[in-house]
Amino acid sequence: MFRVTRRYAFAASHRLHSGELSAEENRRLYGKCNNPHGHGHNYVVEVTVRGPLDGATGRAVDIAALDELVARDVVRPFDHRNLNREVAVFAGVVPTSENLGFEICRRLKRDWNQVFPGKWPKLEKIRIGETARNIFEVSADEIE
Ligand code: NI
Numbered sequence: 743m744f745r746v747t748r749r750y751a752f753a754a755s756h757r758l759h760s761g762e763l764s765a766e767e768n769r770r771l772y773g774k775c776n777n778p779h780g781h782g783h784n785y786v787v788e789v790t791v792r793g794p795l796d797g798a799t800g801r802a803v804d805i806a807a808l809d810e811l812v813a814r815d816v817v818r819p820f821d822h823r824n825l826n827r828e829v830a831v832f833a834g835v836v837p838t839s840e841n842l843g844f845e846i847c848r849r850l851k852r853d854w855n856q857v858f859p860g861k862w863p864k865l866e867k868i869r870i871g872e873t874a875r876n877i878f879e880v881s882a883d884e885i886e
Pocket of ligand 1: 782
């Protein structure tokens with residue numbers, strides 16, 4: 743069984759602010775990330791796929807097919823966007839990298855069979871690098 747990781751990137755802005763918390767609680771919890779005018783990140787998204795080696799192709803995953811899926815579901819809808827205002831799900835969900843990871847995983851799982859109709863490969867996990875120091879990882883198996 744192979745695990746293949748492909749790295750993608752997009753730039754987006756966001757503001758961390760929860761409607762379930764007071765203004766003061768938001769400031770205390772999120773600090774400068776609660777700035778009303780938002781701020782940006784150069785996000786790096788690593789998509790890890792697992793599957794057996796295909797004897798005919800010598801590959802475990804069709805990278806071009808994966809690229810097409812990630813471009814359609816993640817890079818094009820998120821790149822150079824304000825996540826809070828331009829990505830519908832984040833109108834009501836705080837666009838932390840945890841929630842961003844959850845949303846990316848949910849989208850890829852939703853459309854996976856269109857691109858990979860066979861038993862393999864499967865989506866294993868995604869990792870989001872929000873900054874050089876903040877890495878967030880979510881396993882596809884743990885998401886509905
Ligand atoms: Ni931020």
